[in-house]
Amino acid sequence: MLSRVANSIYWMCRYIERAENVARFISVNLNLLLDMPSEKGKHWEPLVMITGDQGRFEKNSPDYNQEAVIRFLTFDRDYSNSILSCLSAARENGRSIREIISSEMWEHLNNFYLELADGSSLTMAMEDPHRFFKIIQMRSHLFTGLMDSTMSHGEAWNFARIGMMMERADKTSRILDVKYFMLLPQADLVNTPIDNIQWTAVLKSASAFEMYRKEHHLITPRKVAGFLIFDSQFPRSIRHCISKAQICLHRINGSPPGSANNIAEKRLGRLKADLEYTDIDEVVDHGLHEYLDSLQTRLNIVDGAIGTTFFNLKPLIEASTNEQ
Structure with a gap:
């Protein structure tokens, strides 16, 4: 192609x-x-x-x-x-x-x-x-x-799916970051009806409300963040999007799961592994805003690597030394 x-x-x-x-x-x-x-x-x-x-x-x-x-x-x-x-x-x-x-x-x-x-x-x-x-x-x-x-679900379809999954992961991280940053400091509203309404809106922004309630009974900031970042089955969670993007990337390259034949596969695979072996307690302890900010940077780096590998485009954001 x-x-x-x-x-x-x-x-x-x-x-x-x-x-x-x-x-x-x-x-x-x-x-x-x-x-x-x-x-x-x-x-x-x-x-x-x-x-x-x-x-x-x-x-x-x-x-x-x-x-x-x-x-x-x-x-x-x-x-x-x-x-x-x-x-x-x-x-x-x-x-x-x-x-x-x-x-x-x-x-x-x-x-x-x-x-x-x-x-x-x-x-x-x-x-x-x-x-x-x-x-x-x-x-x-x-x-x-x-x-x-x-x-046909060939190369073109897989590139289309990667584009969709990368965009979806980015937007889920942004809506969660902004809403969490704005709502969490209002300590006097925690566990109030207004607090629940606002966090329900966060879930609905990702079309996640019904699926979240099937898994969790109470709406709390920690559980909402954990669901939207780390749930492996919800189609708009960041982890799920990255996992599906990696599958499509392997199909394009013809490489087996667990391998990495180019810089795009390496960076996407590293991001997927980090999402699989991190949990919400660890993220909150170190700062959710900082984690999401770093995640958005890494998504941009993966996007740049895809452009360099397949489209012959130089990424706008250069990788930091620890991403090499």
Whole structure:
């Protein structure tokens, strides 16, 4: 497979996953406001914090109100991580590899972008945001379903899956990091109804609420963090995503499990092993925020190694000496 093709399908699926994650975060936040109507601006700021682009947002809008945040995260063409920008980038990548993906995938992706780019979408997002962002999520899930059911599960499909899993792991770490950082210091709210509502929102941001409750009866910060990071079976936990990405990487290289034939396999395998042999008690004792911050850096390093190994791209973040 040409490196250009592999790069395009990898990023096409990362962008689709990114758009779906942003839509879910906004949708969960809208529902959270129904239970916590006071200090609404306070509840919109974390959505921008997750992206790490507060400075860019504040240049155009100093107030973190619902309309400003939705415009920024959904329709701002000048912001590369807005839903519209992500779908535009995914569509361009998909257009360049139409001979690789199925016609159903391309038609859905093209229509998805065109409908969002239509002026009526902005009106709907402002007048009925609950329905609008649910539609975004469902269309993203439909794209994933079309990919799994209409595309041969060969090299291209495996690159697509790696892109999805890497993006999903990154976004799960970011939503957990921001929410934990903002909620934990409020000692007077611990074990109160408000505390439970907020941590329920954290779980729903990762579509994890029902699966978490099947395994744990009580919602506590430690258990929520442990579930979203280390659960081996939940499809949006960081450990599960990294494990699936490694399986796809081995399939592409034809290397047996437990081996590492290139720098991408080495770094991904090391990250997977660390997740398997670390538990939430150890993480909390050393600092959850510090752990998640380091994890995000390592995910970027793995992404750079994949680019170097398969796409002939130099990573933006150079590996530290202890990663060699």
